[in-house]
Amino acid sequence: MMQDKLLIGQTLGFAGNPFEAGVDAARHDSRGGVLIRGGKIAETGPAEALLAAYPQAQVTDYGEGLIMAGFIDPHVHYPQTGIIASWGKRLIDWLNSYTFPEEMRFGDPAYAAEVAGRYLDLTLAHGTTTVASYCTIHPESVDAFFTAAQARGQRVVAGKTCMDRDTAPEGLRDSAQSAYDDSKALLEKWHGVDRLSYAITPRFSPTSTPEQLSALGALWAENPDCLMQTHLSEQTDEIAWVKSLYPEARDYLDTYEAFGLLGAGGLYGHAIHLEEREKGRLKEVDASLIHCPTSNTFIGSGLFDMAGLMAAGHRIGLATDTGGGSSFSMLRTMAAAYEIGQLRHNPIHPAQLLWLATAGSARSLRMEDKIGNLAPGMEADLVVLDLQSTADIAQRAVRADDIWEAVFPTIMMGDDRAVTATWVAGNQTQGPASVITQ
Numbered sequence: 288m289m290q291d292k293l294l295i296g297q298t299l300g301f302a303g304n305p306f307e308a309g310v311d312a313a314r315h316d317s318r319g320g321v322l323i324r325g326g327k328i329a330e331t332g333p334a335e336a337l338l339a340a341y342p343q344a345q346v347t348d349y350g351e352g353l354i355m356a357g358f359i360d361p362h363v364h365y366p367q368t369g370i371i372a373s374w375g376k377r378l379i380d381w382l383n384s385y386t387f388p389e390e391m392r393f394g395d396p397a398y399a400a401e402v403a404g405r406y407l408d409l410t411l412a413h414g415t416t417t418v419a420s421y422c423t424i425h426p427e428s429v430d431a432f433f434t435a436a437q438a439r440g441q442r443v444v445a446g447k448t449c450m451d452r453d454t455a456p457e458g459l460r461d462s463a464q465s466a467y468d469d470s471k472a473l474l475e476k477w478h479g480v481d482r483l484s485y486a487i488t489p490r491f492s493p494t495s496t497p498e499q500l501s502a503l504g505a506l507w508a509e510n511p512d513c514l515m516q517t518h519l520s521e522q523t524d525e526i527a528w529v530k531s532l533y534p535e536a537r538d539y540l541d542t543y544e545a546f547g548l549l550g551a552g553g554l555y556g557h558a559i560h561l562e563e564r565e566k567g568r569l570k571e572v573d574a575s576l577i578h579c580p581t582s583n584t585f586i587g588s589g590l591f592d593m594a595g596l597m598a599a600g601h602r603i604g605l606a607t608d609t610g611g612g613s614s615f616s617m618l619r620t621m622a623a624a625y626e627i628g629q630l631r632h633n634p635i636h637p638a639q640l641l642w643l644a645t646a647g648s649a650r651s652l653r654m655e656d657k658i659g660n661l662a663p664g665m666e667a668d669l670v671v672l673d674l675q676s677t678a679d680i681a682q683r684a685v686r687a688d689d690i691w692e693a694v695f696p697t698i699m700m701g702d703d704r705a706v707t708a709t710w711v712a713g714n715q716t717q718g719p720a721s722v723i724t725q
């Protein structure tokens with residue numbers, strides 16, 4: 288039998304959604320422990336009690352390090368890793384100038400494998416253990432990503448990005464039929480294998496024909512336990528473009544709804560400029576809205592209405608949108624969400640930010656029973672944060688009166704230097720092995 292592992296440090300989990308239940312939904316222990324058995328969390332509790340109860344366990348004492356669920360990033364484009372932080376364009380120009388030329392390279396399996404591995408290693412170094420990624424139109428890009436995630440033992444979601452309209456460039460188009468056939472074959476090959484899940488992935492309605500959206504809607508109906516990911520209402524000029532391409536549609540969401548692409552298990556990236564009907568329907572079907580704040584400021588898209596949409600009961604995740612987003616870090620992403628909240632006169636509490644980056648994003652992927660929290664039965668995907676990782680953060684954190692004041696400087700100013708260790712399925716994948724004390 289594999290030896291139990293016991294991690295000691297400050298621990299943070301959630302008994303509920305702090306947007307609904309307030310900060311009391313958080314469970315913080317200044318000297319807590321997490322017992323790992325067989326890749327899952329077997330028990331959490333006070334450190335001393337766990338140390339006494341499990342004397343045979345291999346102990347890693349992180350001291351004042353903050354142990355929490357690994358970060359979950361429910362909207363990324365791993366193929367855009369190499370073009371992150373590209374200057375000066377808004378959405379449609381940015382796609383044409385930087386994104387599409389780079390995505391054309393992913394028909395080469397060796398290049399796709401190299402970027403997939405690099406992307407997952409970068410994000411693990413930032414404490415992110417699960418992502419939901421767009422790939423490219425090439426099935427090879429999906430194989431490369433799932434293969435790299437499988438080798439690292441990670442729970443990930445991914446899908447072949449489908450584009451068949453002449454709005455996408457030559458060389459980066461499939462067809463309605465090939466999108467259906469390729470997506471189906473990939474889904475059958477990967478969905479449910481180890482910790483991998485397939486998401487049906489029409490890029491967004493401007494780059495698909497109605498025939499393709501309809502074919503993918505049919506595929507989703509045939510495979511309702513798959514997620515479906517796409518983009519919705521990111522920029523105003525994009526919305527005007529959608530209306531010109533789909534003159535019959537009542538609104539942007541209707542271009543998905545009309546073809547069977549609205550439902551629970553639908554992940555709608557950005558969702559900034561929503562009309563009342565769209566909000567009503569998204570709530571009714573309990574779809575997931577994915578907030579991508581560094582992308583929304585970087586590409587100049589707009590200010591997501593976190594407070595309003597949360598109060599209305601929407602299911603919301605928090606994501607980087609790499610490489611439209613300007614960072615791989617969920618810490619930087621929480622900071623940007625806070626800043627956008629401030630611009631809307633709604634300061635988001637650190638407990639709410641940390642919940643969004645873990646349990647909230649898990650909920651957006653409908654995986655809250657498996658990942659995103661410190662609780663018995665959850666998979667042992669963890670991050671350990673150093674709340675004094677740099678001199679500027681430390682000089683602020685030492686004045687803190689409680690955990691929220693102690694963690695907020697790391698949220699606002701932290702990066703991968705704040706990540707002491709990342710654990711995937713009960714194994715430490717990042718960070719110094721030397722902290723093991725017993």
Ligand code: GUN
Nearest residue numbers: 364490491518582608611
């Ligand atoms: N809309 C359609 N494709 C994309 C993309 O790759 N990034 C962003 N930010 N928006 C999109």
Ligand code: ZN
Nearest residue numbers: 364518556608
């Ligand atoms: Zn995106």
